[in-house]
Amino acid sequence: MSGIGSALLNSLDIGLLLFIIAVGLNIVFGVLNIINFAHGALYMLGAYLAFTLINIVGMPFWAALLLAPLGVAILAVLIDRFLLRHIYSRDIADSLLLTFALLLIINESVRMIWGSGIQVVQPPQLLAGSMDIMGSSIPTYSLFVIVMGLALLAGLWFLFNRTRIGRIMRAAALDRDMAEVLCINTRLVVTGVFAFGAWLAAVGGVIAAPMRALDPGMGDKIIIESFIVVVIGGLGSFPGALLGAIILGLIHGVGGRYFPEVNMLLPFLGMALVLLFKPNGIMGKGAAA
Amino acid sequence: MKIKILWALLALVIVGLIAVPWITSYFYIFIFTEILILGLFAASFNLIFGYTGMLSFGHAAFFGIGSYAMALVLIHLEWPFVVGLLLSMGVSALLALIIGFFCVRLNEVYFAMLTLAFGMMVFAIAYQWRSVTNGSDGLAGFSLGSFGLGLDLTLANPAVYYHVVLAIVVIASAVLYLVCRSSFGMILRAIRQNPERVSFAGLNVRTYRLVAFVIAGSFAGLAGGLMAPFLRVASPELLHWSMSAEPILMAILGGTGYFLGPFVGSAVFVLLETWITSFTESWMLVLGIILALMVIFFRKGLLGTVLDWWMEIKK
Numbered sequence: 041m042s043g044i045g046s047a048l049l050n051s052l053d054i055g056l057l058l059f060i061i062a063v064g065l066n067i068v069f070g071v072l073n074i075i076n077f078a079h080g081a082l083y084m085l086g087a088y089l090a091f092t093l094i095n096i097v098g099m100p101f102w103a104a105l106l107l108a109p110l111g112v113a114i115l116a117v118l119i120d121r122f123l124l125r126h127i128y129s130r131d132i133a134d135s136l137l138l139t140f141a142l143l144l145i146i147n148e149s150v151r152m153i154w155g156s157g158i159q160v161v162q163p164p165q166l167l168a169g170s171m172d173i174m175g176s177s178i179p180t181y182s183l184f185v186i187v188m189g190l191a192l193l194a195g196l197w198f199l200f201n202r203t204r205i206g207r208i209m210r211a212a213a214l215d216r217d218m219a220e221v222l223c224i225n226t227r228l229v230v231t232g233v234f235a236f237g238a239w240l241a242a243v244g245g246v247i248a249a250p251m252r253a254l255d256p257g258m259g260d261k262i263i264i265e266s267f268i269v270v271v272i273g274g275l276g277s278f279p280g281a282l283l284g285a286i287i288l289g290l291i292h293g294v295g296g297r298y299f300p301e302v303n304m305l306l307p308f309l310g311m312a313l314v315l316l317f318k319p320n321g322i323m324g325k326g327a328a329a
Numbered sequence: 330m331k332i333k334i335l336w337a338l339l340a341l342v343i344v345g346l347i348a349v350p351w352i353t354s355y356f357y358i359f360i361f362t363e364i365l366i367l368g369l370f371a372a373s374f375n376l377i378f379g380y381t382g383m384l385s386f387g388h389a390a391f392f393g394i395g396s397y398a399m400a401l402v403l404i405h406l407e408w409p410f411v412v413g414l415l416l417s418m419g420v421s422a423l424l425a426l427i428i429g430f431f432c433v434r435l436n437e438v439y440f441a442m443l444t445l446a447f448g449m450m451v452f453a454i455a456y457q458w459r460s461v462t463n464g465s466d467g468l469a470g471f472s473l474g475s476f477g478l479g480l481d482l483t484l485a486n487p488a489v490y491y492h493v494v495l496a497i498v499v500i501a502s503a504v505l506y507l508v509c510r511s512s513f514g515m516i517l518r519a520i521r522q523n524p525e526r527v528s529f530a531g532l533n534v535r536t537y538r539l540v541a542f543v544i545a546g547s548f549a550g551l552a553g554g555l556m557a558p559f560l561r562v563a564s565p566e567l568l569h570w571s572m573s574a575e576p577i578l579m580a581i582l583g584g585t586g587y588f589l590g591p592f593v594g595s596a597v598f599v600l601l602e603t604w605i606t607s608f609t610e611s612w613m614l615v616l617g618i619i620l621a622l623m624v625i626f627f628r629k630g631l632l633g634t635v636l637d638w639w640m641e642i643k644k
Contacts (some may be wrong), residue, residue, distance in 0.1 A: 075438060126625045132437055133384045137581060138624045140574065144617030152611055264449070264570065271442050304453035312446040316431055319439050 045176070047297045048290075053182040055289020056189025057248055061262060062269035063196065063281040064240030070276035071213040071233045072128065074135035078119075079241050080263025081146035086112050086242025087249040087258065088154050091161050094249075101164035101250075109242035116238030120231045128230070143259070151256045163250035181250060188247055192240075193282060200278060209233060213276070268311045274321025283323055331640060339589075346495055350488040362491045364592075364599045365498045366555045367579065371591030372505055373548035374576035379585030380509060381541045382521030383433075384441045386573050387448025390428065391421040391546040393568030394451065395553025400468040400563035401461075409477030410484060414497070414554045421550020422543050424451070429542035433535050445570055452568040467564025468557075484558065494555050501551055506588050508544060517541050549576075578616070581623055584630020593632040 065079045076082075089108035093099045099107070119142065127134045162168070167184045170177040200206040211219045212229045220226050244262075252258065265288065273284025288307055296303045314321060349361050370392050377383045395417035402413040428447045435443055455462045462468065473484040476493070483489050508514055519527050520534055528534045557563040566572060575598070576591065583594025601619075605612045627634050 075441075123621060123625065133441075134624055134628070136384065136438075136441065137577070138621060140577075141617045141620035141624060144613045144620065148611045148614035148617065152614070260571070264445075267442060267445065271446075275438065301457060302453075304457055305450055308446045308450040308453060312431070312443060312450065315435065315439060315443045315446065319435055 044294075047293050049178060049182065049293075051289040051293025052286075053185045053189075053289075054292050055286040056186055056193075057244060057251075058265060058269050058288055059189055059282050059285035060192055060247065061241055061244035062266040062273075062285055063192075063278065064237035064244075065266050066270045066273075066276055066278065066281045067209075067240070068234055068237035069270070070278075071209055072230055073132065074124070074128070074139070075132065076234075076237065077136055077139035077263060078142035078146060079139075079237070079266060080259035080261070081143045081150075082112050082116065082238045082241040082259075083245040083248070083262050084150060084254075084256070084259035085115070085146060086245025087161075087254050088150055088159070088245075089242070090246040090249045091154070091159050091254055094161055095159075101167075105243070105246050108246050109239045112242035112245075113235040113239040116235040117231055119238075120234045124234065143263070147256055147259060150259075154254075154256070156256055159254040161249040161254065167250075185247060185251070192243070196278065265307070268307050270321070271311050272314045272321060274323040277321060277323045280321050280323030284321070335636075343499065347492070350491060355487070358487045358491050360599060360603055362487070362494050362559055364596045365491075365494050366552050366559060367575065367599065368592035368595035369498045369501055369555075370549055370552035371576040371579035371583075371595050372502060372588070373545045373552065375580045375585055375588075375591045376505065376509065376517075376545040376548075377538075377541050378577070378580055379590070380514060380521060381517040381538060383538065383542075384437075384577070385432075385444040385542075386441050386570060386577075387428070387444035387446075387451075388545070388549055388576055389568050389570065389572035390448040390451040391425055391549035392553040392556070392572065393455065393563070393565075394424050395421045395550030396557040396560075396563040396567050397455065397462065397468065397553075398550070399554040399557040400471055403471035403473065403558070404468060407474055409475050410473065410493075410558075411477035414551060417550045417554030418547045419550075421553065422547035424550075425543045425546025426539070429539045429546065433538040433542060445573075448568070448570055448573055452565055452570070455568050456565045462565075465565060467562045467566075469562040471558075471561075473558055490559065494559070497551070497555065501548060502588075502592075505544075505548060509588055513537075513540075578620060580630075581620065582630060584633030584636075586629055586633045587636060590630050590632045594630065597631060 061079070061083050065076060068074065068076050068079070086108050089111050090101075090104040093104040093107060094101055123138060123142070124135070127138050163181050163184075167181045170179045171183065172178075198206075200210060208219070208224055208229060211222070211224065212226055212233070216226050219229070248258075269284035269288050270281060271284070272287055273280025273282070287310065291306050291310060292303075295306045299306065346361065346365075350358050353361075370388075373391075374385065374388045377385055377388075398417040398420040399413045402408050402416055408416075428444070432440055432443045432447065456465060458464075473490075476482040476484060482493065484493065509517075516527065516532060516537055520537060524534050527537075553567065556567065579594030579598050580591045581594065582597050583592065584590035598616075601615070602612055605615050609615075623630065629637060
């Protein structure tokens with residue numbers, strides 16, 4: 041395959057993985073109006089739980105993909121019930137600070153449980169190696185990431201547009217008091233949405249585990265990436281998360297290949313430009329901040 | 330009466346700080362130097378956070394650029410220390426003017442995100458512009474020359490350097506305090522509480538925010554200029570967003586409502602770090618738990634909670 045082709049494919053698989061993670065951050069912001077700084081830490085927790093389930097317990101990858109995110113979602117319910125409920129009515133800065141505290145706690149717990157060294161998860165047999173498509177070999181796992189990303193995208197679209205739960209979530213995002221008047225249990229919605237966001241982060245973590253080495257700093261890296269994605273696309277916007285993820289994927293995939301001397305600068309430059317000219321993001325709506 | 334007691338207490342603390350090299354071990358000279366520098370960094374941050382109500386996630390850009398400015402001056406120009414400090418402040422103020430010009434247009438989350446983006450851009454430049462900044466290794470190997478102002482000081486001696494830092498931090502804090510107490514400072518507090526009303530009163534909120542941002546940036550640069558000779562290196566970590574998180578933590582720990590809160594926060598932060606890391610590696614875990622408790626239950630911080638309680642009892 042030509043250089044640009046593989047760079048584009050690489051961008052797409054980075055982008056869709058970022059989408060899975062960032063969309064969770066965005067849904068939580070949209071409905072709860074909090075920025076979850078610990079979102080990256082939950083992603084990391086998903087990856088490490090998968091590592092334990094696969095390498096220590098000996099489960100197949102698919103079981104880990106099912107169980108690890110579930111475990112993280114349960115933890116998220118506890119976080120919501122015991123910590124976040126104190127600050128929902130406060131300034132948004134407080135949610136940033138409290139979830140930052142959570143990030144420190146989870147990061148350090150991971151370091152204590154799994155050590156600071158690098159851990160590796162092998163992809164399942166089915167997804168190892170590479171496939172020949174149109175005369176060029178493509179890693180099978182990249183295709184799997186792309187398929188998973190698209191499947192989750194379709195699933196989320198269906199959830200938000202075609203189901204009652206999705207409508208309730210959107211109603212709570214628009215006007216929580218009004219939703220409550222209409223007999224929607226918003227406490228339950230808040231907990232559910234936070235757990236769902238955490239579940240998405242952890243799914244991203246399990247999917248990322250066989251592609252990237254696991255280390256206790258991986259959550260910090262991904263949270264900044266997710267911030268870039270949601271800011272570029274638009275805070276709280278669902279299609280924005282996809283667009284932002286694809287753009288950041290392109291910046292990494294293409295920019296990293298052709299402009300290596302400024303590849304660290306580009307994502308932040310993109311983020312700053314969007315904030316300056318369209319503070320609500322490319323797909324964002326409503327009045328400017 | 331109570332105010333007088335507080336001033337007396339503060340004077341006592343400063344006398345205690347002056348005496349540190351004679352009454353404590355060599356090790357604590359370094360600890361207290363760090364507390365003072367980071368305290369000034371956190372106090373400068375609190376001018377925009379606690380007073381003006383802007384949560385910046387990129388304050389390390391000014392701290393770090395101050396460090397780099399000082400390191401470059403010491404390596405290439407060998408100018409006196411005081412000139413290096415003034416240059417650190419100037420460079421940071423200029424950078425704060427540029428970054429602030431864009432950032433003060435935005436509010437809340439958007440402001441936090443844009444300062445984060447700019448901060449990380451400065452980090453990325455320092456990391457990748459190897460010919461000037463020496464990349465990830467940072468600038469090291471500079472020697473401390475003369476102090477300037479005709480004073481003959483051996484800056485390489487930690488005790489002397491500690492006293493220099495103490496004097497500069499006290500002077501800088503006094504200036505910052507006067508800024509906070511001035512009518513300008515009162516307008517900043519009004520902006521935090523209700524920006525609309527301030528702008529209805531005919532004041533340009535953006536200009537006030539920008540001036541506060543530049544003042545905060547220049548004092549962060551001063552703290553950075555003190556940090557480079559202390560660490561003997563100016564490295565990209567000083568510019569990273571995790572460095573921007575430190576003054577936030579310190580301000581929250583000590584309390585954002587009082588001028589000295591960030592200094593108390595800095596002292597608690599550095600001392601706890603020193604003591605806790607001496608018997609366990611999970612200092613960040615303890616810090617996370619403390620921070621969570623502070624945010625949920627003691628949002629006024631240690632100093633704020635204690636002072637408010639003390640001012641309440643028997644008038």
